[in-house]
Amino acid sequence: MAIFAGKLNLFQAMRKITADWIFPVAAAPVQAGVLIVDDAGKILAIESRTQHEAGDLEVFHGAIVPGFVNTHCHLELSHMLGKVDTGTGLIPFITGVVTKRNVAQELITEAINNANQEMLDGGIVALGDISNAPDTFAVKALGKMRYYTFIELFDFLQDAGAEKAFADWSAVYDQLALAPGSAKSMVPHAPYTVSKTLFEKINAFNAASGITVSIHNQETPPENTLFLDKTGDFIEFYGRFGVSLEQFEATGQPSIYYALRNMNPQNRTLFVHNTLSTREDIQAAHAWSDQVYWATCPNANLYIENRLPNYQAFLDTQARVTVGTDSLTSNWQLSILEELKTIARYQSYVPFETMLRWATLNGAEALGFQDTLGSFAPGKTPGVLLLEHLSATGGIQAQTSVRRLV
Numbered sequence: 001m002a003i004f005a006g007k008l009n010l011f012q013a014m015r016k017i018t019a020d021w022i023f024p025v026a027a028a029p030v031q032a033g034v035l036i037v038d039d040a041g042k043i044l045a046i047e048s049r050t051q052h053e054a055g056d057l058e059v060f061h062g063a064i065v066p067g068f069v070n071t072h073c074h075l076e077l078s079h080m081l082g083k084v085d086t087g088t089g090l091i092p093f094i095t096g097v098v099t100k101r102n103v104a105q106e107l108i109t110e111a112i113n114n115a116n117q118e119m120l121d122g123g124i125v126a127l128g129d130i131s132n133a134p135d136t137f138a139v140k141a142l143g144k145m146r147y148y149t150f151i152e153l154f155d156f157l158q159d160a161g162a163e164k165a166f167a168d169w170s171a172v173y174d175q176l177a178l179a180p181g182s183a184k185s186m187v188p189h190a191p192y193t194v195s196k197t198l199f200e201k202i203n204a205f206n207a208a209s210g211i212t213v214s215i216h217n218q219e220t221p222p223e224n225t226l227f228l229d230k231t232g233d234f235i236e237f238y239g240r241f242g243v244s245l246e247q248f249e250a251t252g253q254p255s256i257y258y259a260l261r262n263m264n265p266q267n268r269t270l271f272v273h274n275t276l277s278t279r280e281d282i283q284a285a286h287a288w289s290d291q292v293y294w295a296t297c298p299n300a301n302l303y304i305e306n307r308l309p310n311y312q313a314f315l316d317t318q319a320r321v322t323v324g325t326d327s328l329t330s331n332w333q334l335s336i337l338e339e340l341k342t343i344a345r346y347q348s349y350v351p352f353e354t355m356l357r358w359a360t361l362n363g364a365e366a367l368g369f370q371d372t373l374g375s376f377a378p379g380k381t382p383g384v385l386l387l388e389h390l391s392a393t394g395g396i397q398a399q400t401s402v403r404r405l406v
């Protein structure tokens with residue numbers, strides 16, 4: 001009988017995976033549940049162990065969760081691992097990136113391929129990735145995960161430079177051939193680098209529905225002071241690169257309000273970092289659009305600025321938080337689990353299931369990939385991960401590890 005059942009399973013090419021807990025994310029967790037998956041990784045059902053013969057099951061200890069979605073990375077900067085100092089603040093960091101970015105193409109390509117594999121091995125099934133150049137387009141064409149490529153534009157707040165910036169990056173955008181399931185858009189870099197004219201061009205380009213637009217937001221104190229009263233380190237930064245801010249006028253409000261006034265609330269908007277965002281800032285964005293997502297990259301925030309967002313403000317405002325790794329220029333690895341460990345270490349009041357939703361379904365929705373990813377719902381192919389060595393209360397701790405099962 002057991003042999004026959006085994007043959008039947010082989011014919012049907014099903015896997016029956018069970019562990020202490022299964023977290024479907026969009027539904028309540030199931031203790032000792034059985035996740036039934038076909039040979040293409042499609043979720044068929046979640047059932048109870050009592051419905052199955054023990055010999056048919058793959059049994060694990062730990063928690064079974066959907067694949068992770070990494071909503072913020074710059075895969076093309078992977079070759080800069082360890083090149084820029086930690087803890088110096090955003091402006092010295094950007095200066096380091098600009099001045100140390102150019103190396104041999106083979107090294108760039110090799111680092112991109114290794115970083116992409118590192119993410120696949122760590123359970124990442126989709127990536128929101130910033131591109132200024134076409135260096136990552138070859139690996140993205142292989143389609144090993146779903147990519148949302150954000151071609152990133154900036155003109156250093158110079159309206160006169162908007163047209164050239166738009167033309168140059170349109171050429172990069174056109175070079176990206178999309179693998180099935182992937183997507184692309186043109187996006188503004190940050191409030192402190194994009195003129196009103198360039199915002200208008202980007203908005204006009206992204207007029208179709210269902211587009212995600214990403215923007216770096218409120219990552220460092222000088223970003224806010226530039227907009228509040230035109231003071232702070234960005235003045236000197238621009239001066240050093242010979243860029244005049246003579247025409248720039250302070251708005252008297254934190255930087256995010258400039259973004260809200262110049263972006264299109266009909267797009268899905270992914271604000272990235274938000275290290276300094278307050279409850280009021282978050283609420284203002286929610287009042288502006290019902291399609292707002294907040295990507296947090298805690299390890300990059302520690303790497304660059306040695307500070308973290310106040311997650312309580314995001315919990316209090318029911319903000320849809322997602323998780324990103326940022327790039328290897330500002331991180332020690334590209335692992336969503338390591339990002340969750342950092343949140344658990346420094347702000348342990350964030351519940352495990354909340355963090356899990358940030359790392360899976362919220363990210364999938366932010367990228368418009370929730371049709372196949374983000375939760376264990378029948379018909380989806382979200383990837384299947386095993387989290388092992390959770391704490392006694394089922395939380396993430398330093399020893400927690402991840403294995404990709406599907």
Ligand SMILES: [Zn+2]
Nearest residue numbers: 074130216326
């Ligand atoms: Zn970034």
